[in-house]
Amino acid sequence: MPExxxxxxxxxxxxxxLSNRPAGECFYKMNLKFTDAGARAFAAFRPGQFVQVDASxxxxxxxxxIPPHLRDVCKRKVLLRxxxxxxxxxxxxxxxxxxxxxxxxxxxxxxxxxxxxxxxxSIVGPLGNGFSIxxxxxxxxxxxxxxxxxPIRCLAKLLTAxxxxxxxxxxxxxxxxxxLPFEGxxxxxxxxxxxxxxxxxxxxxxxxxxxxxxSAGSQGLVTEYLVQWLDQHECPPKEAIVYACxxxxxxxxxARIAEKWSLDCQVSMERRMxxxxxxxxxxxxxxxxxxxNETIYKLCCQDGxxxxxxxxxxxR
Amino acid sequence: MxxxxxxxxxxxxxxxxxxxxxxxxxxxxxxxxxxxxxxxxLGGFIxxxxxxxxxxxxxxxxxxxxxxxxxxxxxxxxxxxxxFVTEKLPVIETMSIPVFVNVAGTTIDxxxxxxxxxxxxxxxxxxxxxxxxxxxxxxGISFGTDPSQVVEITRAVKAACEEKVLIVxxxxxxxxxxxxxxxxxxxxADALSLINTFTAMVIDxxxxxxxxxxxxxxxxxxxxxxxAVYLVNKVYREVAKEANIxxxxxxxxxxxxxxxxxxxxxxxxxxxxxxSFVEPDCAVRIxxxxxxxxxxxxxxxxxxxxxxxxxxxxx
Numbered sequence: 001m002p003e004x005x006x007x008x009x010x011x012x013x014x015x016x017x018l019s020n021r022p023a024g025e026c027f028y029k030m031n032l033k034f035t036d037a038g039a040r041a042f043a044a045f046r047p048g049q050f051v052q053v054d055a056s057x058x059x060x061x062x063x064x065x066i067p068p069h070l071r072d073v074c075k076r077k078v079l080l081r082x083x084x085x086x087x088x089x090x091x092x093x094x095x096x097x098x099x100x101x102x103x104x105x106x107x108x109x110x111x112x113x114x115x116x117x118x119x120x121x122s123i124v125g126p127l128g129n130g131f132s133i134x135x136x137x138x139x140x141x142x143x144x145x146x147x148x149x150x151p152i153r154c155l156a157k158l159l160t161a162x163x164x165x166x167x168x169x170x171x172x173x174x175x176x177x178x179x180l181p182f183e184g185x186x187x188x189x190x191x192x193x194x195x196x197x198x199x200x201x202x203x204x205x206x207x208x209x210x211x212x213x214x215s216a217g218s219q220g221l222v223t224e225y226l227v228q229w230l231d232q233h234e235c236p237p238k239e240a241i242v243y244a245c246x247x248x249x250x251x252x253x254x255a256r257i258a259e260k261w262s263l264d265c266q267v268s269m270e271r272r273m274x275x276x277x278x279x280x281x282x283x284x285x286x287x288x289x290x291x292x293n294e295t296i297y298k299l300c301c302q303d304g305x306x307x308x309x310x311x312x313x314x315x316r
Numbered sequence: 317m318x319x320x321x322x323x324x325x326x327x328x329x330x331x332x333x334x335x336x337x338x339x340x341x342x343x344x345x346x347x348x349x350x351x352x353x354x355x356x357x358l359g360g361f362i363x364x365x366x367x368x369x370x371x372x373x374x375x376x377x378x379x380x381x382x383x384x385x386x387x388x389x390x391x392x393x394x395x396x397x398x399x400f401v402t403e404k405l406p407v408i409e410t411m412s413i414p415v416f417v418n419v420a421g422t423t424i425d426x427x428x429x430x431x432x433x434x435x436x437x438x439x440x441x442x443x444x445x446x447x448x449x450x451x452x453x454x455x456g457i458s459f460g461t462d463p464s465q466v467v468e469i470t471r472a473v474k475a476a477c478e479e480k481v482l483i484v485x486x487x488x489x490x491x492x493x494x495x496x497x498x499x500x501x502x503x504x505a506d507a508l509s510l511i512n513t514f515t516a517m518v519i520d521x522x523x524x525x526x527x528x529x530x531x532x533x534x535x536x537x538x539x540x541x542x543x544a545v546y547l548v549n550k551v552y553r554e555v556a557k558e559a560n561i562x563x564x565x566x567x568x569x570x571x572x573x574x575x576x577x578x579x580x581x582x583x584x585x586x587x588x589x590x591x592s593f594v595e596p597d598c599a600v601r602i603x604x605x606x607x608x609x610x611x612x613x614x615x616x617x618x619x620x621x622x623x624x625x626x627x628x629x630x631x
Contacts, residue, residue, distance in 0.1 A: 010351050011351060012595070054595075076383055079594065080594060124596065271376055273379070275596070277352075279344050279348055279593060281390045282376070282377075285376075297373060
């Protein structure tokens, strides 16, 4: 971490939509532009931090543009903001751009799909604590489950740019090919070379891809391939770290694997939240207290969303 | 023009620069919103509920969104009295606006203990008595729905808070809210705040279970505003006006027009709650909007607007 880095001031900003288009079967990719104070605040965005997006003003698409299984639920109005983690942030001289990769799964995200170039969108952020990179690490293992991809992609970019000495491997899992939050062709040739996910390949990061039904990559759970990799590679505990974002069951499995191999592990958690700034107290995560059998509730928004996997008591 | 308009409020003897406060449980302990707005631009601040001992709160999910509202079942999660005194009070002491501490408990003795400990703090303008929380098994709403208990607990806490202002927060979950209001005044309340949330449920149709771990939660947000306006007006007409007891109106306020509705209904001041989750600087925007309303309607003193509802037709 550069010395001049200080905790950025969070705030309420208006971003301008640069583009917004489908990415894969259930995802959209929205590029945003921040200027002035927003540009400065988001220039300091750390991978794993998040934002709260207000989609309540956006209109619904035409009925036939809404996925059939969402047509009923989309009739509901949106009141609260929705939390998202950016997949990419680029600070330029007078503006900061960000990629918001989001899954279309309810009334808010369906509304977000109607935003287009030039539209304004209200964003609160940057919020929470992102991933950290402890001294002395030589290997970083990135584990992605489905829509957990954005913060891990953002981290992959940082690792490449600022920690070129760290060897990084990505493990990407999803239920099906359609549930993969990545663009680009997953071609067989590069797959055989170990660079099957373009979003990581562009940073020179090899990846292992697994789907529950085998429709893309290998068949099985991503955690099985993490274990297989650990079995096959020399990985001194002090020199390796696991970063994970995905469904809580996957995070729990990754945490158990990291514990077994005595590896540091940071997980990016998710909870239903109203405000994202510590007011509503709704996003509680049960955590262990050091040297104690007692547990406490921490807040996903303020104390996380990235937690040390050893601290978290995962929900079943 | 707006500089000449007096929107200050004499709230049971406490001078508020304007009528807009933050609602308890929606704006943290003190300055959590300082990154988003100038806290000194608020009329006053109400802390989240403080209990004698720390409370973990309920398991998750603790919230669920509804159409035009949300349910919460936080379970009065808070740091407890001691940490409030050591960690939060020093921040409150730096605030230049009146601060009211919301007090909750499971027994009258707990309410009294919290109030006694804090009443000597010069920086605290007063207390808000939470006898209307729907999300805890003991205490909370069970006090607020029984008029005889309302008298008893209000009397006990009023004795403990000495010359400080005591606001009693009322639940809408009663047949006649005016009866609760009368009981609070009989017990010595200096002011009333209404309304707290409505107990409600959202069901997950896939699992056929309630979404909230607590099964039920309190409904807040724009959905409850018309009911809150009605109840403020009812209490104002039937009890508060004659007793000269000010009302803090709240429930679903997110625009200046909403706030003005409450004032016309009879509220001397208002509190912004759920809207702050969506728009953290909402309360400050409402202050400016109230000034504009007054300017446009040739109102030089906001107090002239309080309870000015034009009663047309049968009541």
